[in-house]
Amino acid sequence: MSVLALSSTVIQAQYILNGSATQNSCNCYTLTQAQNGQSGSVWNSNKIDLNNPFDFIFNVFLGCKDADGADGIVFILQPVSTSIGSAGGGMGFNGIIPSVGIALDTWQNIEINDPSYDHISIQVNGNTNHNADITPLQQASVVNPNIEDCQWHTLRINWDPLNKLLKTYFDGNFRQQVNIDIIATVFNNDPHVYWGFSSATGGANNLQQFCTAVNPGFNISVAGDAACTGNAVTFTNTSESFAPIAEFFWDFGDNTTSISANPLPHIYSTPGQYIVKLAITGLDGCHSDTLKKTVVVGDYPIANFNIYDTCSGKSPRIEDKSQVVFGTITEKDWVLDGNPVSTLLMPPFANLPVGPHQLELMVKSSNGCPSAIVSRSFIIKPVPKITIQANDGCFNKPINFSGIQTDNNTTISQWNWQFGDGGTSQQQNSSHTFQSYNDSTALTAICDNGCISDIVKTKIFLNQIRVDANTSDTMALKGEPFRLRANTAYITSPSGSVTYNWSPAAGLDNPLSDAPQGTLRDDQTYIITVATPEGCVAKDTVHVTVFKGSSVYVPTGFTPNDDGRNDVLRPIYSGIKNLAYFNVYNRWGQLIFSTKNMSTGWDAMLKGSRQSAGVYIWIIRATDYAGKSYQLKGTTTLIR
Numbered sequence: 001m002s003v004l005a006l007s008s009t010v011i012q013a014q015y016i017l018n019g020s021a022t023q024n025s026c027n028c029y030t031l032t033q034a035q036n037g038q039s040g041s042v043w044n045s046n047k048i049d050l051n052n053p054f055d056f057i058f059n060v061f062l063g064c065k066d067a068d069g070a071d072g073i074v075f076i077l078q079p080v081s082t083s084i085g086s087a088g089g090g091m092g093f094n095g096i097i098p099s100v101g102i103a104l105d106t107w108q109n110i111e112i113n114d115p116s117y118d119h120i121s122i123q124v125n126g127n128t129n130h131n132a133d134i135t136p137l138q139q140a141s142v143v144n145p146n147i148e149d150c151q152w153h154t155l156r157i158n159w160d161p162l163n164k165l166l167k168t169y170f171d172g173n174f175r176q177q178v179n180i181d182i183i184a185t186v187f188n189n190d191p192h193v194y195w196g197f198s199s200a201t202g203g204a205n206n207l208q209q210f211c212t213a214v215n216p217g218f219n220i221s222v223a224g225d226a227a228c229t230g231n232a233v234t235f236t237n238t239s240e241s242f243a244p245i246a247e248f249f250w251d252f253g254d255n256t257t258s259i260s261a262n263p264l265p266h267i268y269s270t271p272g273q274y275i276v277k278l279a280i281t282g283l284d285g286c287h288s289d290t291l292k293k294t295v296v297v298g299d300y301p302i303a304n305f306n307i308y309d310t311c312s313g314k315s316p317r318i319e320d321k322s323q324v325v326f327g328t329i330t331e332k333d334w335v336l337d338g339n340p341v342s343t344l345l346m347p348p349f350a351n352l353p354v355g356p357h358q359l360e361l362m363v364k365s366s367n368g369c370p371s372a373i374v375s376r377s378f379i380i381k382p383v384p385k386i387t388i389q390a391n392d393g394c395f396n397k398p399i400n401f402s403g404i405q406t407d408n409n410t411t412i413s414q415w416n417w418q419f420g421d422g423g424t425s426q427q428q429n430s431s432h433t434f435q436s437y438n439d440s441t442a443l444t445a446i447c448d449n450g451c452i453s454d455i456v457k458t459k460i461f462l463n464q465i466r467v468d469a470n471t472s473d474t475m476a477l478k479g480e481p482f483r484l485r486a487n488t489a490y491i492t493s494p495s496g497s498v499t500y501n502w503s504p505a506a507g508l509d510n511p512l513s514d515a516p517q518g519t520l521r522d523d524q525t526y527i528i529t530v531a532t533p534e535g536c537v538a539k540d541t542v543h544v545t546v547f548k549g550s551s552v553y554v555p556t557g558f559t560p561n562d563d564g565r566n567d568v569l570r571p572i573y574s575g576i577k578n579l580a581y582f583n584v585y586n587r588w589g590q591l592i593f594s595t596k597n598m599s600t601g602w603d604a605m606l607k608g609s610r611q612s613a614g615v616y617i618w619i620i621r622a623t624d625y626a627g628k629s630y631q632l633k634g635t636t637t638l639i640r
Contacts (some may be wrong), residue, residue: 014284015196016043016082027242027285028211031092031199032071034063038205040481041092041194043082049265050077050183050191056157057213057240058197062106062118063206063246064150069592070107070119070204075157076100077182077193092198096126098186102157102168105142106148107204117145120168120175124186135178140432148206154213212242214288216278221265226296232265235364239280239288247281253295271299271326281409298327298367305361309379311451315349316378324365335373343592354382354409382409384445384453392461394536398431399460403443410447418442427465434462463534465490465498469526469542475577477520477547477627484542486514486528501529530539557637560604570601571620576630580621587615604638613640 017023021040022030032038048054056075063069074091078084093101101123108114113130121130121137130137140147145155156169167177170233183191199208206544223235223375224569235252239245250258253274268274274297279290301324310316322329334342336359341347349359385407393399403415417425420438432441438460445453460594468487476482486500505511507518518524525543553572560567571582576598584593592611593602604611620632 005416013228014045014547016044016045018083023383024209027214027284028059029197029209031197031208031210032201032205034065034201034205034207036201036203036205039092039198039200041084041196041198042210043194045082047079047192047194050159050187050193051161053161054157056195057215057242058155058157059152059211059213059215060104060155061207061209062104063208064148065147065204065206066148068204069148069206070198070202071206072103072105072107073197073199073208073210074104075102075155075195075197077192077195079187079190081386082194082196090126090128091200093123094128098124098188100124100166100182101126101128102155104147104155104170106206114161115139117225117362118147120170122166122168122176122178124182134180135176138175140170140175142171142175155210184602212282212284212286213240214242214245214280214282214286215240216280216288217289218276218278218291218293220276220293220295222295223368223447226298226367227268228365229268229271229297229299232267234265235263235276235278237261237278239278241280241282243283245280246283246285249277249279251275251277253277268295268297271297273297273322280528296327296367298365298369299325300369301329301363301365301371303332303361303363303371303374305359305374305376307359307376307378309381311381311449312354312383313351313454316352316380318346320346322363322371324363324369325367327366329363330366333362333364335360335362352380354380356604357574381449381451382407382447383451384410384412384447386412386443386445386453386456388441388443388456388458390441390458390460391435392463392534394532395434395436395462395464397535401425401430401432401441401443403428403445405445410449411449412445412596413448414446416444416446438462461491461534463491463532463536465530465532465536465538465540467528467530467540469528469540472540474544475547475575476518476520477543477625479519481517481519482544483515484508484526484528484538484544486530488514488530488538490532490536499531499534503527511562518544520544522546547575547625550577550626550628550630552620552622552630552632554618554620554632554634555636555637556634558604559639561640565595567616568601568603568637571598573598573622575624575626576622577625578623580623581619582621585617585619586611587617588619592616611638613638 019040020032020038021042024030029042031040071091074093076099078096103121106118108116112128117139120136120140121133122135123133138302153171155640158167164181165177165179167432168175197210217238219238220235227233248259248261250263253276261361274295276293276295277290280288303319306319307316321499334347337357356379358377360373362373363371387404387406389402389404405412415428417430419432419441423432440457440459442455442457444455466489500514502508502511502516507520508516510516523545527541529539531537551574558566558569579596579598582595586592592606615635615637617635
């Protein structure tokens with residue numbers, strides 16, 4: 001593309017504008033509007049000497065269109081003229097000879113080897129083909145391949161003639177450097193050149209602008225921009241400007257100001273939020289916008305707390321009374337007995353040893369302001385140590401419990417028993433009767449310092465026993481052996497077996513056995529006593545009748561009139577062991593009653609009907625204790 005001579009206008013006798021270029025403000029210019037077919041350039045009217053170093057900082061705006069945005073801008077050094085530039089993809093740089101161009105290219109021209117991302121490159125003599133770049137191109141932004149993002153960016157260009165280094169930076173990040181003697185190799189040993197920007201659009205466009213930087217900036221010496229009253233705050237100037245800064249104006253937000261580049265450390269005497277402002281003015285008389293930052297100045301908090309004595313094994317109760325007027329308390333440093341232990345707002349202190357302790361507290365506010373250290377003393381009091389002594393026992397029988405103190409550090413003033421069945425006691429040695437199963441008995445003790453012992457528990461074994469010597473009295477043959485049996489029911493004892501004792505021992509081979517054998521000549525009544533190892537006792541009585549003969553008697557008549565006397569026909573047995581049957585027949589030989597139970601008789605009824613008066617026949621077959629069999633027959637009269 002050929003070099004064009006563009007119409008020019010002198011602005012303030014310092015910058016010359018060509019083509020579509022316009023001045024926006026004192027230090028800012030538009031090179032192209034977002035319109036197709038535009039080209040514009042802005043040149044400083046005074047040549048610079050490349051034998052001297054320069055460090056130029058600009059603010060650049062590459063537009064808001066991405067995929068359809070074009071073409072970019074170029075910073076150019078050239079000795080030719082202040083009224084040159086070119087349109088289209090050359091961005092006003094194409095064909096300018098001799099020249100050095102630093103391009104921010106936002107359009108991909110495949111024919112000149114443009115990459116897909118927006119890039120920065122250093123080119124010479126108006127040759128925009130990247131095959132001729134004097135150093136490899138780079139993506140312009142280290143964080144985003146697109147710089148047509150509707151944002152202002154910084155472009156910094158640094159020339160060091162002593163070391164012949166040309167460097168580029170974008171948004172504060174180093175992008176490229178090339179070691180080249182541009183005076184000799186590009187400008188034919190002529191060090192005097194114009195500098196400026198050019199830009200162009202073709203079939204695509206973007207709003208493309210630049211400013212000579214007048215960017216105020218400063219750092220605040222306190223972390224998080226938060227300080228404490230009475231402390232000095234240092235404000236360090238970090239402003240960036242295209243040319244040396246002529247004026248500074250600081251406003252510290254408390255009706256004090258400064259015009260120094262780096263003002264003296266500032267002290268705020270009252271807590272609060274202060275808006276600090278900085279504005280700068282360049283040598284060209286251009287004023288910056290005002291930069292504002294907020295400094296929060298807090299007061300010093302007051303640390304205060306109460307801590308109360310407590311018992312061993314428990315955390316002491318703490319009442320925090322720390323205060324701060326401005327801000328909040330966000331950090332606490334607790335020191336126990338000289339050792340840092342916690343930074344929690346309310347620290348847990350558990351399992352401290354018995355004795356005196358010292359707790360210190362220092363707090364900090366949300367502004368980082370520390371308090372003075374406060375200290376409080378407290379005591380961990382000893383807790384009584386106890387155990388339970390109790391033996392296994394029986395239901396419904398008193399069981400003795402003893403509380404035993406195992407430490408020598410306390411004096412117990414009260415004992416508290418919980419027997420598990422609702423029963424309680426406050427005696428050290430107590431007796432309790434259990435009527436139902438007891439899962440456990442618990443004991444606590446309170447000593448004279450108010451501390452309560454841990455709960456100790458014991459589980460005792462409760463037993464009970466029942467004995468049944470026989471379901472009925474026993475019949476024995478005279479002089480013949482017989483056996484007694486004690487049928488017992490009890491809870492299995494963990495500590496031994498049940499004992500037996502038959503009394504009297506007369507006629508028994510082993511009165512301490514559960515089933516002794518005996519021989520008698522006369523009737524005898526025995527008492528069986530059984531006992532568990534826990535002392536549970538049960539008794540029963542059995543009468544042994546000595547068999548001396550047998551007989552069966554059936555009444556000759558009965559009167560079933562419900563008067564309670566002689567209403568049932570029932571045989572009387574003596575020495576009979578077993579009844580085979582007792583049958584009753586009417587006069588026609590019909591069986592009207594039968595039983596094998598010696599305790600059952602006939603009530604003169606048949607299938608619910610009362611039988612008439614008259615004579616009835618009975619038959620009995622039975623066996624006595626000697627084994628003698630009886631077969632008897634007779635009659636009885638039913639009287640109505």
